[in-house]
Amino acid sequence: MSTNNCVVVNDVSKFYGTSQVLKNISLEINTGEIFGLLGPSGAGKTTLVKMLSGIEQATNGSVKVLNDLMPNLHTMGRIGFMAQSDALYEELTAEDNLDFFAEIYGLNSSQRSARKKQVINLVNLNNDINKPVRQFSGGMKRRLSLAISLLHNPEILILDEPTVGIDPILRQAIWDELEALRLQNVTIVVTTHVMDEADKCTRLAMIRDGHIIAVGTPEALKSSTNTSSLEKAFLQYGSTALEV
Numbered sequence: 001m002s003t004n005n006c007v008v009v010n011d012v013s014k015f016y017g018t019s020q021v022l023k024n025i026s027l028e029i030n031t032g033e034i035f036g037l038l039g040p041s042g043a044g045k046t047t048l049v050k051m052l053s054g055i056e057q058a059t060n061g062s063v064k065v066l067n068d069l070m071p072n073l074h075t076m077g078r079i080g081f082m083a084q085s086d087a088l089y090e091e092l093t094a095e096d097n098l099d100f101f102a103e104i105y106g107l108n109s110s111q112r113s114a115r116k117k118q119v120i121n122l123v124n125l126n127n128d129i130n131k132p133v134r135q136f137s138g139g140m141k142r143r144l145s146l147a148i149s150l151l152h153n154p155e156i157l158i159l160d161e162p163t164v165g166i167d168p169i170l171r172q173a174i175w176d177e178l179e180a181l182r183l184q185n186v187t188i189v190v191t192t193h194v195m196d197e198a199d200k201c202t203r204l205a206m207i208r209d210g211h212i213i214a215v216g217t218p219e220a221l222k223s224s225t226n227t228s229s230l231e232k233a234f235l236q237y238g239s240t241a242l243e244v
């Protein structure tokens with residue numbers, strides 16, 4: 001294994017009861033890349049990122065993050081995870097939510113106020129910090145969840161559909177920030193079904209029906225299928241996979 005591998009997924013399968021939702025997934029994600037998981041609804045993207053985050057356990061196979069077998073409590077502290085459904089305290093203000101998670105992450109009071117300012121600026125919620133979260137729109141809740149996932153300066157950021165419900169301008173700002181984090185060697189794993197977001201990733205895994213059907217840079221995936229868009233490439237890889 002190269003030391004550059006931040007995440008190594010080895011022959012992972014996942015069953016819920018008798019239903020198999022991930023089938024022999026193997027994957028390596030390098031330090032400092034934005035790695036996209038692209039696939040339709042129900043393909044298994046969320047299940048996979050929950051395993052990377054240590055929230056779910058593989059039925060078979062292994063997941064290593066930062067050289068530790070997952071789930072591992074210490075490693076989980078080095079990961080920022082933004083789930084698809086927001087895990088926020090609706091009755092508390094945005095600031096109280098941030099304080100709550102800062103406490104869990106063990107940030108001291110001086111780190112806390114500086115980091116709070118940075119992450120709130122980033123998601124553009126400065127004017128709403130004292131409002132209770134129940135008054136937030138869906139997009140505002142997504143932005144607050146993203147801010148929380150960044151609070152403790154994680155080495156790996158795992159984002160499950162981070163820009164759903166977020167307007168195009170802020171979406172661009174968030175992608176700019178992901179790129180800035182990547183340049184600081186933060187490893188980012190992001191699920192999406194939005195093709196133009198997938199195009200911004202350094203590499204992608206295309207997932208369908210619990211299988212990885214292709215892995216590569218967006219350019220390589222398009223050129224090896226002789227297609228002009230990731231959507232067309234996905235369809236082509238999907239039909240090839242069906243024939244196998």
Ligand SMILES: Nc1ncnc2c1ncn2[C@@H]1O[C@H](COP(=O)(O)OP(=O)(O)OP(=O)(O)O)[C@@H](O)[C@H]1O
Nearest residue numbers: 016019021039040041042043044045046047048084
């Ligand atoms: N806790 C669970 N118990 C049983 N089945 C589950 C559970 N969680 C997910 N599944 C099933 O596993 C499959 C993959 O779901 P998953 O949420 O990983 O897909 P996804 O690619 O993230 O979809 P979406 O883009 O809609 O979020 C689906 O068929 C889903 O119904």
